[in-house]
Amino acid sequence: MKVIWMAVPALVAVIVTGCSDDPSASRETTSTSAVVAASSVSAPPDTHDDGAEVSGVVRILLGETKQVPVxxxxxxxxxxxxxxxxxxxDIRCTAIESSGRNEDLRSSDVRKTETVGGTEWxxxxxxxxxxxGDVTVGxxxxxxxxxxxxxxxxxxVVARGVAPAAPQPVG
Known part of the structure; x- marks a missing residue:
């Protein structure tokens, strides 16, 4: 049973590494494939200057990965x-579901900004x-x-709520 738990992270690392040399992939696709094998090192919780923890935010050091609840x-x-x-x-990121499937990362030319704790993000x-479950992000x-x-x-990694679509009138 323990061998299975060790094989899953190794399989994910092989899949991620194997996808990184695909020259036909788009920039968005290749950006999801260049993360180092999973690491379980924890970063401190994200905080404002006053020390209050921000809910729905996970901090991850560059070069490391962390599981993020969805x-x-x-x-x-x-x-x-x-x-x-x-x-x-030049940053390349990946988000991998617990099933091992890469999530599609989307970007836009206009990048949204937000100031948190005196830093603009x-x-x-x-x-x-x-x-x-969780998504492994790095x-x-x-x-x-x-x-x-x-x-x-x-x-x-910040969870941002999505407003449900308004019901359409019938008739």
């Missing part, structure tokens, strides 16, 4: 500090997943530009 009726945003500037374009990627700084300028750099 609440119902939300999309998840992967956010990075605006201060990273153009170097943020921008949404780099957005994805959705079925609320039946990001890598492919050129190591961010790690060199900002030690202990982390991303934030």
């Amino acid at each position: 609440p119902p009726d939300v999309v998840l945003d992967i956010r990075v500090p605006v201060a990273w500037g153009e170097a943020a374009n 921008m949404t780099l990627w957005t994805f959705s997943s079925a609320p039946i 990001c890598n700084d492919m050129e190591s530009r961010i790690a060199a300028a900002h030690p202990d750099s982390y991303i934030r």
Whole structure:
């Protein structure tokens, strides 16, 4: 039984690594395939300056992965500090469901920003997943530009509520 638990993370790492050399893939697809094998190292909870924990937010150090719970009726945003500037374009992220399926990461040309705890954050990627467990999320700084300028750099995975569609009148 223990061998099965050890085989699952190894299989995920092989699948992720095997997908990273596909030259025919789009930028969005390749961005989901370059994360280092799963790590269970915990980052501290995301906090405002006053120390209050922000619910629905998971902090993940660059180069590491972490399981993120998926609440119902939300999309998840992967956010990075605006201060990273153009170097943020080199970040590659992945989100893998518990079944081993890669989630599609979506990005837009206009990046939403939000100030939290005195730091301005921008949404780099957005994805959705079925609320039946956790998603393993991780990001890598492919050129190591961010790690060199900002030690202990982390991303934030933020659950953002989705408003249900208004019922359409019948008739």
